[in-house]
Amino acid sequence: MFKEESRKLNQFNKLLLIALSIFLSLAYMSCLGETDSTNVDGDYIDGDIIDGDSDNGGNSADGVVSIELVPASESGFLPQQIVNLDLATFDGLLTVNDAVTYSGEIKPYAEAVVQLIPSDNDQNWPMIAGHPLPSSSANTTNLADDDTDTLHSVFSIAVTPGKYTRYIYPKKQSEYSPVVLPDALSITEDVDETHWLEQGHMVQGYVLDSEGQPLSNVSVVAYSSNPWRRSSIAVSGSNDVIIDGDEDLEMENDSLDADGNMAEDLSKGLFTFYLPTEPAVYSIVLESASGETMYPMLTINNALEVNVSSVVFNQDIELTNDNKLKLYYGDFEQVPCIISGSIKTNEKTAKSVSNTRIVAKSSLIGSGTFEASAETDENGNYSVEVLPTSEDVPNSFYKVSVLTPSESLYAETVVSNIECESGEVTLDFILEKRLLISGVISDYNSNLLEGVQVQATKLASDTDSNVYVKSTTTDSLGQYSIAVDAGTYDFLFVPPADSNLGRSYLHDVRTSNNGEINRTLNPGQTFRGKVVDQRNVAVPWVYVEVYHERPNSGIAEPIGSGTTNEQGEFEIILP
Numbered sequence: 001m002f003k004e005e006s007r008k009l010n011q012f013n014k015l016l017l018i019a020l021s022i023f024l025s026l027a028y029m030s031c032l033g034e035t036d037s038t039n040v041d042g043d044y045i046d047g048d049i050i051d052g053d054s055d056n057g058g059n060s061a062d063g064v065v066s067i068e069l070v071p072a073s074e075s076g077f078l079p080q081q082i083v084n085l086d087l088a089t090f091d092g093l094l095t096v097n098d099a100v101t102y103s104g105e106i107k108p109y110a111e112a113v114v115q116l117i118p119s120d121n122d123q124n125w126p127m128i129a130g131h132p133l134p135s136s137s138a139n140t141t142n143l144a145d146d147d148t149d150t151l152h153s154v155f156s157i158a159v160t161p162g163k164y165t166r167y168i169y170p171k172k173q174s175e176y177s178p179v180v181l182p183d184a185l186s187i188t189e190d191v192d193e194t195h196w197l198e199q200g201h202m203v204q205g206y207v208l209d210s211e212g213q214p215l216s217n218v219s220v221v222a223y224s225s226n227p228w229r230r231s232s233i234a235v236s237g238s239n240d241v242i243i244d245g246d247e248d249l250e251m252e253n254d255s256l257d258a259d260g261n262m263a264e265d266l267s268k269g270l271f272t273f274y275l276p277t278e279p280a281v282y283s284i285v286l287e288s289a290s291g292e293t294m295y296p297m298l299t300i301n302n303a304l305e306v307n308v309s310s311v312v313f314n315q316d317i318e319l320t321n322d323n324k325l326k327l328y329y330g331d332f333e334q335v336p337c338i339i340s341g342s343i344k345t346n347e348k349t350a351k352s353v354s355n356t357r358i359v360a361k362s363s364l365i366g367s368g369t370f371e372a373s374a375e376t377d378e379n380g381n382y383s384v385e386v387l388p389t390s391e392d393v394p395n396s397f398y399k400v401s402v403l404t405p406s407e408s409l410y411a412e413t414v415v416s417n418i419e420c421e422s423g424e425v426t427l428d429f430i431l432e433k434r435l436l437i438s439g440v441i442s443d444y445n446s447n448l449l450e451g452v453q454v455q456a457t458k459l460a461s462d463t464d465s466n467v468y469v470k471s472t473t474t475d476s477l478g479q480y481s482i483a484v485d486a487g488t489y490d491f492l493f494v495p496p497a498d499s500n501l502g503r504s505y506l507h508d509v510r511t512s513n514n515g516e517i518n519r520t521l522n523p524g525q526t527f528r529g530k531v532v533d534q535r536n537v538a539v540p541w542v543y544v545e546v547y548h549e550r551p552n553s554g555i556a557e558p559i560g561s562g563t564t565n566e567q568g569e570f571e572i573i574l575p
Contacts, residue, residue: 103156130555177274205325214269237268337420340383352380438481448478502575524573538568
């Protein structure tokens, strides 16, 4: 009887301890705001050594990682990736492939830029999610033929073996359309191709101000909507244009007006470019080619659709009688809005905040914006000048952001819907202090850890696109503190390189007030191996970065890195 009562009492005590543990965990999370975090330490916490021996070295690890290899530039090798490497069967060698050459000629002769973009959806050549390999490009060069005394436009690009989409951009797009080869090409050895340029579909139009007068020096760029890539570009008012696809005309005083008739000076608003004949939908972006702030960027989404035989314009776009585009790009010469004021702290004795960036924006219907910025002076005062968007756009379109330096203790802030009816508005800011996240970092034996790097990465949200990374280092007592704005963060804890401890992550921490994050770092696994070339020769000084998938995101995050020594060997501590 006594034993039975004792057993029930022990069970009650265990339940009580579990309930108390849950209560303390919830209380801890409440000090950080609502938190949905994932601790990835459980993947590699046993301190196993991954020697990479062919017999697996007795490893019990079975994690799957991806690796990016960045050889030294003088080695002749290019960056490359190894995706979904099973550590349990790793044989100890990482091989960098020799670069191969993609070369050829552009015909008819024309100067061009040739670009190769790695395909990110091919199972035979996968890439690390969220970390694609960079594109490769080259300008054509002139090669003289001594026998015929003619010039050839040739190119040569060194690439890592893989699958690539090819783009050819003629430098004079008033003569030829860009070439886009959507069927990705597997390049596993040297390849030589000849690309023939075509005029494709000619698109002409006028850039006009709000009163129908032509505007020169406006950049007109056509982007294929899916994927969003630049296709063709022209500048309004260029003298070298093509009217009927057969001849170049010097447009000086005679041109077509906006109704398709002859006029004297509309040539300065005329633009011409060519589009490929492959089916695609294009958006058009207008922007001042000179960088003048008098003109905002204006986007016309889904402006036209191309098929093999014709171009179909969006029914909302105005056309001349001979199917030339009429693109209205307002000439904003109104009196600017001057927004000025001061920035101070919210302390009892208010202090001025200097060296703080002020960004003011006014939005334009059609996805365009004016943006101007300034910095506060030593007294915390600022003045920024923003141009109105249009007379028929409400004045409430002004928005001002106060962007404090990342090391500042004071939080960023945004004010929208600012009225500016008189041309001037005074806007003073009182900045709140940033949230303070602090804690203590120790190892699995409760030893306080000095020199642990603590990183807080602010994540973008639907209402806040300003992202940044802040970092600090623990002191001799393992303590740290870091000031952040309210928002959602990923926290990363990186121990000193000689500690043999693994990194630790805390994901999607939503902060709304001050809080405390204490972490215990566990022994890591030592990932050892060697980088060799295809001839099994060691490759020194290769930067090796190891990734695994970030929980619930579909992208990868780094979990360790190192560099090979003179013998091509590396040793990296993984969590």
